Amino acid sequence: MKVLVTVKEVGEADDDFEIEGTDIASSDLEYDLNEWDDYAIEAAVQLAEAGIAEEVVAVTIGPERAEETIRMALAKGADRAVRVWDDAFEGTFADVSSKVDVFEAVVDEEEPELVLSGVQAADTAFGATGVALAERIGFDHAAVVNDLDLDADAGVANVHRELEGGIEELTEVDLPAVLTVQTGLNEPRYASLRGIRQAQRKEIAATDLADLGLTPADVESTLTLTEMYEPESDSDAELIEGDAGEAAGRLAEVLREKGVGA
Amino acid sequence: MSDVLVVSEHRRGELRDVSFELLTAGRELADALGGDLHVGVVAGDVERFADDLNRPGVDRIHAVANGEEFDHTVYTAAVEALVDRIDPAAVLTPNSVNGLDYAPAVAERLDLPLVADVLGFEYDADDGLTVTREMYGSKVETAVAVEGDRFCLTLRGGEFVPAEGVGDAEIEPVEIEAPESGARVKGFEEVGGGDVDIADADVLVSVGRGIGEEENLELVEELADALGATLSSSRPIVDNGWLPKNRQVGQSGKVVTPDVYIAVGISGAVQHVAGMKGSDTIVAINTDPNAPIFDIADYGIVGDLFDVVPELVAEFE
Ligand SMILES: Cc1cc2nc3c(=O)[nH]c(=O)nc-3n(C[C@H](O)[C@H](O)[C@H](O)COP(=O)(O)OP(=O)(O)OC[C@H]3O[C@@H](n4cnc5c(N)ncnc54)[C@H](O)[C@@H]3O)c2cc1C
Ligand SMILES: Nc1ncnc2c1ncn2[C@@H]1O[C@H](COP(=O)(O)O)[C@@H](O)[C@H]1O
DSSP: OEEEEEOOEEEEEOSSOOEETTEEOGGGEEEEEOHHHHHHHHHHHHHHHTTSOSEEEEEEEOOGGGHHHHHHHHHTTOOEEEEEOOGGGTTOOOOHHHHHHHHHHHHHHHOOSEEEEESOOTTTOOOOHHHHHHHHHTOEEEEEEEEEEEETTTTEEEEEEEOGGGEEEEEEEESSEEEEEOTTSSOOOOOOHHHHHHHHHSOEEEEOTGGGTOOGGGGOOSEEEEEEEOOOOOOOOEEOOSSHHHHHHHHHHHHHHTTTTO | OOOEEEEOOEETTEEOHHHHHHHHHHHHHHHHHTOOEEEEEESSSHHHHHHHHOOTTOOEEEEEOOOSSOOHHHHHHHHHHHHHHHOOSEEEEEOSHHHHHHHHHHHHHHTOOEEEEEOEEEEETTTEEEEEEEETTTTEEEEEEEOSSOEEEEEOTTSSOOOOSOOOOEEEEEOOOOOOOSEEEEEEEEOOOSSOOGGGOSEEEEEOGGGOSGGGHHHHHHHHHHHTOEEEEOHHHHHTTSSOGGGBBSTTSBOOOOSEEEEESOOOOHHHHTTTTTOSEEEEEESOTTOTHHHHOSEEEESOHHHHHHHHHHHHO
């Protein structure tokens, strides 16, 4: 079977950052592969290594900069990648449904039997894309999967869904399916030097909306980011000043007052 | 088309707290829209749940008695049927693990704009709906304007006061035909037993990704020993296999309420905070002055744990 993995490049704010307009200044963001997608890639590559998946294709919606991230997915073992971008996305806050428009078109083209995506994107944290995609393309799905046993012959994925409070739901999902992958599902590998070298030769198909038979109107977002600001802290925390020794000394005092270490 | 539909949540025979928070949020939104508040309760002992959900401000409760536990196929079909009946402007669901398993499908099927993990909202007839939510690991807050006059929101738990008291809602059984589910729940498993129960500890030293490497755990173990505290952690430490699952604090781990909670190299992600915000005294040691953990801390040291922790150990030796 073919496995499609959605892979997002996410920005992480530096300790000191400025907000420019409605986003953090790009010079104050470190870009990286979304943590949850790292686990999804690993799951797909393990399926390939087990002889269950014939091909692992990574797909991203992102500007040229995102090639670095998708290259990382290739270095870890994805066979090839599709990067979708269009001027229409520039400067917008894409809603779930417009991303699903894109992924649906890619699914039509690639015809995967399994789509793996992350539980959430670390930066925007919607936690919605995988399940919305499943609904659109008529696959079944499971969200927040932290254990996966794929039985290709029976056509099912046996998964654990990690609920709140240390309870897991054991569920059997019919294939084709979309699973949203939770961290801890596996141990994501580091890209090897050999992997990184091989990744240079793997294909990243740069694709725009027209290539997918879509128009900018299809992906018009219903959401607009109108403001971004640092949250007002209503904390009355005592910030302990001084060098490490002084700070530790003051904290020790506080802790002793609370009866700690007595 | 100015009503609000709230979808409640229960698990293994109990309504979850977030259901009552949703009633408060739902009432607020219904007032802003000038409509009624409808509550959907799906699967399980719906009659008992409906009685419990009948709190002041609720106008009508729709009880859909299909199945026992959560099943996304049933939930999606039920919400679709209720939306058909009620024609609401807004559908509100919890931003819970099960919420993540059906709300995006509902929004997609009904072609509603979706905003997830919402902290608050404002509505007025001229400007429509604007919601507040966080981004970048809670380092920033944003306002998001939603186009159109219908929408689906998933609400973060713990942001609204749960509705209390007894109301006078009409309770109505609803029959729906749900298609056969392609995702069948086979059972549940409780994880994370083991040697210690971190929920019993009076003092917790809790370690996060700031520790960097597994070898460095020794440092926080020494601190826990020196303080007579128990060692707990954030999720990545458990994901990496450095500590067993029973040490994890948070939404998918344990909820703890010790006298003193010392967060070392933990950013304070919402799913972590959900498990420890009830601690009496919270101490945070973190290099990043903007780390959200400082917003809920009582005492904070902005500093490198590799400098501070050894000094703190020395203080107690
Ligand atoms: C459905 C779901 C459920 C989840 N459940 C849980 C849960 O139960 N528990 C949980 O914890 N998380 C949970 N998470 C994950 C959560 O979103 C965060 O990813 C996680 O809490 C981050 O852990 P952290 O703070 O250790 O790591 P990070 O967010 O990476 O933070 C590390 C911190 O260490 C600081 N730091 C770095 N170096 C140093 C140094 N030398 N000295 C001092 N400070 C330093 C950094 O400034 C940073 O603030 C869940 C996520 C999802 C989607
Ligand atoms: N722009 C994107 N490119 C590729 N994958 C994405 C993108 N946005 C979301 N995803 C996928 O959807 C998952 C959930 O993201 P979200 O619903 O935005 O929190 C992520 O872990 C990714 O796998």
